[in-house]
Amino acid sequence: MREYIISVMSRDRPGIVAAVSGAAAKLGGNITHLSETVLRGYFTMIMSVEAPDGLELETLRGALAIAGQQGEFEVGVLPFEPEPARREPGPDIRERFILTARCRDQRGIIHRISQTLADAGINIDDFYAYIHDGELIMILEIGVTPGTMVEHVQSEMAGLARETGVTIHLQHIDIFRATTDLQAVLRLGDKR
Amino acid sequence: MPGRDYILSTVAMLQEEHLDVRTITLGLDLFDCADRRIGTLCDLVRKKIHAAAGDLVRACDRVSRSYGIPIVNKRLAISPASCLGAGHDAKGLLRLARALDEVAAEIGVDFVGGFSAMVQKGMTASDRALIGALPEVLATTSRVCASVNAASSRAGINMDALLLLGETILEIARRTADRDGFGCCKLCVFANIPEDNPFMAGAYKGTGEPETVVNVGVSGPGVVKRAVERLRESGMPVTLADVAEEIKNTSFRVTRTGELIGRAVAREVGAEFGIVDLSLAPTPEIGDSVGEVLQAMGIARIGGPGSTAALAMLTDAVKKGGTFASSSVGGMSGAFIPVSEDSALAAAATEGTLTLEKLEAMTAVCSVGLDMIALPGDISAETIAAIAADELAIGMVNRKTTAVRLIPVPGKQAGERAVFGGLFGESPILRAAGASAGDFVRLGGRIPAPLQSLVN
Numbered sequence: 001m002r003e004y005i006i007s008v009m010s011r012d013r014p015g016i017v018a019a020v021s022g023a024a025a026k027l028g029g030n031i032t033h034l035s036e037t038v039l040r041g042y043f044t045m046i047m048s049v050e051a052p053d054g055l056e057l058e059t060l061r062g063a064l065a066i067a068g069q070q071g072e073f074e075v076g077v078l079p080f081e082p083e084p085a086r087r088e089p090g091p092d093i094r095e096r097f098i099l100t101a102r103c104r105d106q107r108g109i110i111h112r113i114s115q116t117l118a119d120a121g122i123n124i125d126d127f128y129a130y131i132h133d134g135e136l137i138m139i140l141e142i143g144v145t146p147g148t149m150v151e152h153v154q155s156e157m158a159g160l161a162r163e164t165g166v167t168i169h170l171q172h173i174d175i176f177r178a179t180t181d182l183q184a185v186l187r188l189g190d191k192r
Numbered sequence: 193m194p195g196r197d198y199i200l201s202t203v204a205m206l207q208e209e210h211l212d213v214r215t216i217t218l219g220l221d222l223f224d225c226a227d228r229r230i231g232t233l234c235d236l237v238r239k240k241i242h243a244a245a246g247d248l249v250r251a252c253d254r255v256s257r258s259y260g261i262p263i264v265n266k267r268l269a270i271s272p273a274s275c276l277g278a279g280h281d282a283k284g285l286l287r288l289a290r291a292l293d294e295v296a297a298e299i300g301v302d303f304v305g306g307f308s309a310m311v312q313k314g315m316t317a318s319d320r321a322l323i324g325a326l327p328e329v330l331a332t333t334s335r336v337c338a339s340v341n342a343a344s345s346r347a348g349i350n351m352d353a354l355l356l357l358g359e360t361i362l363e364i365a366r367r368t369a370d371r372d373g374f375g376c377c378k379l380c381v382f383a384n385i386p387e388d389n390p391f392m393a394g395a396y397k398g399t400g401e402p403e404t405v406v407n408v409g410v411s412g413p414g415v416v417k418r419a420v421e422r423l424r425e426s427g428m429p430v431t432l433a434d435v436a437e438e439i440k441n442t443s444f445r446v447t448r449t450g451e452l453i454g455r456a457v458a459r460e461v462g463a464e465f466g467i468v469d470l471s472l473a474p475t476p477e478i479g480d481s482v483g484e485v486l487q488a489m490g491i492a493r494i495g496g497p498g499s500t501a502a503l504a505m506l507t508d509a510v511k512k513g514g515t516f517a518s519s520s521v522g523g524m525s526g527a528f529i530p531v532s533e534d535s536a537l538a539a540a541a542t543e544g545t546l547t548l549e550k551l552e553a554m555t556a557v558c559s560v561g562l563d564m565i566a567l568p569g570d571i572s573a574e575t576i577a578a579i580a581a582d583e584l585a586i587g588m589v590n591r592k593t594t595a596v597r598l599i600p601v602p603g604k605q606a607g608e609r610a611v612f613g614g615l616f617g618e619s620p621i622l623r624a625a626g627a628s629a630g631d632f633v634r635l636g637g638r639i640p641a642p643l644q645s646l647v648n
Contacts, residue, residue: 095258100203128196139196151257169203171260178452179205179445180198185452185518 002051003032003080004060010073012043020045023067027060028052048080094143096125096173097150099157101138103166105131110138112164116156117142141173202445206261209418210480211446213256213453214473215265215409217305217390218248218463219397222271230284233277234291241268241295244404244461249300251460261453268296269395269407270306274322282324289325293333305395307338310385313347313638315356323353326360330375331367337393343383343584345591349639354580357381358573358633362600365569369602372610376599377564381580383587383594388467389523394560394595404463407523408454410446413472414480416510420488435489436509443470443513451518469523470514471559472506474534476617482506482527483536494536495546503527504557524593526559532612532619533564542620548579549625556586561594566610566621569602576600578629581639589642 008020021031029049036045051060061077101113110129117124117140126141144150154170161168177188205211225236245268252263270276270292277285289307296304307329309319326338340357343349365373380394387398390407397405419442424430450468458465474481482503483494489502507526515521529551531537540546548565555561561583567576580596587594601610606623 098199100199137200139199154257154260169207169260171203171206172258174452175206175259175261175449176199176202178448179202180195185448185455188452 001053002055004049004051004057005046005078005080006049006060006064007044007046007076008064008073009042009044010068012038012041016043016068016073017045019067020064020073023063024049024060027055027063029055029060094145095150097142097144097153097170098173098176099138099140099142099168099170101140101166101168102135103164104134105136106164109136109164109166112160113138113140113157113166113168116160117153120153120156121145122153205415205418205442205445209415211411211415211449212262212264213408213410213450214412215267215390215392216248216252216263216454216457217267217269217395217407217409218245218461219269219388219395219401219405219407219466220244220271221397221401221403222276226276226278228279230277230280230287233280234287237270237276237288237291238295241270241292241299244463245301246299248457248461251457255453255456255460259453259456261449263453263457265302265409266300267390267392267395268299268301268304268306269390269397270304271397271399272308272310273306274309274316274318275399277322278316278318280318280321282321282328285318285322285325286328289329289333289336293336296335301335303335303337303392303395305337305339305392306397307336308340308385308396310341311350311353312341312344312383313350315350315353320356323356323360326379327363327367327375330364330378337378337380337395339380339382339385339394339396339595341382341385342580343588343639344641345384345588345644346641347638348641349383349581349584349588351577351581351633351639352636354381354577354584355573355633355636357580358575358577361576361598362571362573365600365602369569372566372601372604372612373569373599374612374616377597377612377616380595380597381584383584384592385595386523386593388469390467390469391471391473391524391528393597394524401466402464404461405466406454406458406461406463407466407469408450409469409471409473409523410450410514412480413474413482413485413527415446416442416472416506417479417481417485417488420485424488432505436505439506439509440513440516443510444517447514447517447521451520465520467520467522468514468518470510470521470525471523472510472527474528474530474537475615476533476535476538478535481534481536482529483534483540485527487536493543493545494540495550499546499550500554500557503529503554507558524559528560528563529554529558530563530597530617531565531622532610532617533615535617538617538619541622548622552582552586555583555594556590559593561587562596562598564612564616564619565596565598566619567598567600567624568605568621569600570605571600571624572628572630574628574630574633575624577633579624581633585639588639 033048364375368375
């Protein structure tokens, strides 16, 4: 058995997941993970598929690409490779934070924020941005490894905010979990 | 990632509506410091506070930075000083208070509560010594807060204690006359005092509490006010039930934040986590006022008709949201209406719509009582005792906590202004009804505990 990571992009319409998953099933593939989202009317999906031995990457890509109308689906396929082993064995012990930023839309601001995080060695796990009433709103979930000074990141972000006029806030994710999740506060750590 | 709308509304609560943690109060048992030699007792108290609470302020700062939530006040609540200092006279207890004041300054906490006595059924020699020491203690220390429990639903009201406290309050006011009787701001007289209250001046560490325990006072009324305003500005048809739901939801979120931060601090300092006190505690800042919440609910003149009903609904909704949020709710958990500490209430008192009598009625449906009430300087000890007895009777009969923090302002009359400064604010001096209750008060003894059945 081999595993592939597959992405599909297209204009959104009903039936895309059904068409793609049907094509995968016809080839003996089994979908084990899937995430989809729609952005400004465009559909995108990423999934992990277990494929029977002998099913080649190009065969799979071709079958999925023609699952829709001609030229409708943009399909990308990569062989799955497990994450490199963590330096420290055990569960992910990164502290998670939510970074929110808002400003009048300005060219390059997402790059400035993401570059600042990259320079601090911080990974973006989830990112959502949209324009509302002319204002660009960004919501990022980031993981901070133990030993990284959160104060340093906060200070970098404060500097960026002063320089660009962007309103930036960095809060621990447990604040948001505590205020939205019905699970007891005492148990919040269990979800990390 | 949590829902994006929730993230943005939570960020708005944190950054624009100033959601914070109003107080982290570390309760600390000091009974093992008791000693017949007052010098030894004071030394042991200093050592134990340094050992158990020396890192409290730094721990709060670390948690505050890590979570991005301000912790406004860091406080200490100790075992009742009248028990800790049993066997010592007023001079000895004064030395204890000074030691507490010094060590509180050394570790950087804002206040230390627990210079307290429980006298609801009678007074011991050390209770009398503690009350006797209060004028000097509250005039010459800056961080020590005192409280006396003079009534309970099971014991009734100790009128002898109330008359003694009336005289004591006048003496404290005289000793701090240059600050409009400010010393009285640091003394609360209670019915049914809670053992886990994190708010000053009434915080102390009850005998049923753990060795060290972190109790939390959650954010102020500003967040609730904005939630009510947003709802009413939404353009949707809104009823009082919708307003109550909005307050419940807000209280849920505020309470959860308080518990999260409280548990984190407790872990940092190696203490047990105690409770979240849901009380909406105002400050003199504009936008941080219980009175403004009532105004947002549609009460144009605080103290006018509808004020008590609105306050009842607010308090109930806060409790419902908070108790669903956490199984560790305690303290006083209601809405405070301290006149000088709440700009909208102080303004209503200046306009004359909020009177002593109306405040008393409002305290029947909220916590905690006649709080931060400036009174004429020529008021008698008997009248102070009678006002306190009225308020404590509400607590005694309704099996709830009530309290008074009364401040006679030397040399000033009703209508003049008392200025306490900082978080204690300022307010007009309220008129106390003229008729004397001196004969009633001087009868003395104890008002018996009320019937606990036939409750209709």
